[in-house]
Amino acid sequence: MERLQKVIAYAGVASRRKAEQLILEGKVKVNGKVVTQLGTKVSNSDVIEVNGIKLEKQDKVYYLLYKPRGVISTVSDDKGRKTVVDFFKDVVDERIFPVGRLDYDTSGLILLTNDGEFANLMTHPKFKIEKKYIARLKGIPTIEDLKKLQRGIELEDGKTAPAKVSMTTVDRKANKAICEITIHEGRNRQVRRMFEAIGTPVVKLKREKFAFLDLTGLNPGEFRELTKHEVKRLRVLAETGRID
Ligand code: URA
Secondary structure, three states: OEEHHHHHHHOOOOOHHHHHHHHHOOOEEEOOEEOOOOOOEEOOOOOEEEOOEEOOOOOOOEEEEEEOOOOEOOOOOOOOOOEHHHHHOOOOOOOOEEOOOOOOOOEEEEEEEOOHHHHHHHHOHHHOOOEEEEEEEEOOOOHHHHHHHHHOOEEOOEEOOOOEEEEEEEEOOOOEEEEEEEEOOOOOOHHHHHHHHOOOOEEEEEEEEEOOEOOOOOOOOOEEEOOHHHHHHHHHHHHHOOOO
C-alpha cells in the first residue's frame, strides 16, 4: 500500500505537491469515488483517476547505466544538458528516473527505475547500501588523513559515517594518487568534499560499484536491465543487510 499522492507523482502525472493539490481539489477518484483525504493508502489493484483520466499501470523496470562524465542525473534539465534518461529515449517507454545522483563530472554506475519504493530503499541512508568509488587525487594523502576518512570526518553538514578507504596508486613525482573509497551515505558531493577536507582534492571520480553490482561488460553510455534476481537481492540487502 502506498500513499495516493505518491502513486500519482510516481506515475509522472504531477509533482508530489501538485498531486496533493489535485486531491484536495476533489480531482482524484479511487475506484470511482472522489477522495480528498491526503495520505489515503492505495494498492496496485485500485483504479485511480486524475481529472477523469485513469492512471496507466506501468510494469516496474530496473536498469543499470554506465554514466559518462558530462551528463546530469535528472529527468530533465532546464539548461539543455544531456541527462541520464536521454540514453533510454526511443528504447524504454516507462517513465524512469535515476536512483540517487552522480555529479555532472562523475562517471560510473547509476540505477534507473520507475519504482519509487525501490528507489527509496536504495537511497535511504538507514538501509546502508554501499557504493564504491575510484578517486584520482591531486596530492598524496598521509596514512593519518586516510584514517580520518575511515573514522568519519567533520564536514559542514556533519560528520560522515566510517568509510572503507585504500590508496591503490601513488605517484610521488607527479604528486598524485588514486584511492578507492566505499561509503553508504549519499550526501551531495560527499566523496569530493571528504578528500577536499584532507587537502587532496578529487580530480576525477568514478562510481565502480553499487552494492554487489559493477560495470562489467558496459562502456560509458551503455546500459543493461537488472535481472529479477538482482532486484530481489538488492531488496533483501537493504531490508536485512545481507546479500543472500
Ligand atoms: N560523491 C561525490 O562527490 N560525487 C558523486 O557524484 C558521488 C559521490
